[in-house]
Amino acid sequence: MRKLLWGLWVLVAFSACKKPEDASGSPAGVVDEQAPSAADSVVEAGPYPVTKEKLDAYVGYQRRMLEVYGSLMKGLQNLGALVDAGTPEAMAAAREGLKVVEAKAKAEAEARREAQLSEADVNGIAEVVTAVISQRQLGRTLQYEEELKKLEALQAKLPPEQQQGMAPQVASMRAQVEAFQTLADARRAHGDANVDVVLTREEDLIQNYQEMIRVFTGTRR
Incomplete structure (x- = not known):
């Protein structure tokens, strides 16, 4: 149970939103970013417009963050045991480990700057990419297309x-396959143009998605 709770804590640390900072300046060690532009404000009014250029930059940003998260996981792997030890020395070592988490925010800012993406860009693109790639990955995992072919072959022999009698079952399976293929939900939420752009890098994005899972599960080589 402790390991499960510790894993959840790490995931929360990864996904936590940045808190608004005081206007007087950034804390020491945190890389300053440009203030949100008028274009960033417009994004909030509707679906984020994903362009091919920004998507390509985002794919590179993802790959950079794979290395950041990999290093972070290595830096935190013994932190739970140190906290459990409870000794002053262990707690001091744990505080050193938490500096790795602080370094993550700086690394993210640097990766965004290298990719020439704002925080609004990353968040906007990530929302569309997640909607598209998670559905594609789920479709591959469940193998609905293969199951539909088997079901249709069985039906034909009857x-x-x-x-x-099997027609409703076949129709339901066919509708599920079509939903995964056409990405109807993602298109309704984010627009055809955004989904079509994301699909131009589908294989790269799925590979990054799978690599990130390996990072978090500790199975990445």
Whole structure:
């Protein structure tokens, strides 16, 4: 149970939103970023417009963050045991480990700057990418297309009256396959243009998605 709770804590640390900072300046060690532009404000009014250029930059940003998260996981892997030890020395070592988490925010800012993406860009693109790639990955995992082919082949071998009995089941499976193929939900939420742009880098994005899972599960080589 402790390991599970510790894993959840790490995930929360990764996904936590940045708190608004005081207007007087950034804390020491945090890389300053440009203030949100008028274009960033417009993004909030509707679906973020994903362009091919920004998507390509985002793919590179993802790959950079894979290395950041990999280093972060290594730096935190013994932190739970140190906290459990409870000794002053262990707690001091744990505080050193938490500096790795602080370094993550700086690394993210640097990766965004290298990719020439703002925080609004990253968040906007990530929302569309997640909607598209998670559905694609789920479709591959569940293998609905293969299951549909098997179901249709079975139906074809049955007598006509039994084929009719299977028709609703086949139709339901076909609708699920179509939903994964057309990405209807993602298109409604983010627009056809955004989804079509993301699909131009589908294989790269799925690879990054799978690599990130390996990072968090400790199975990445």
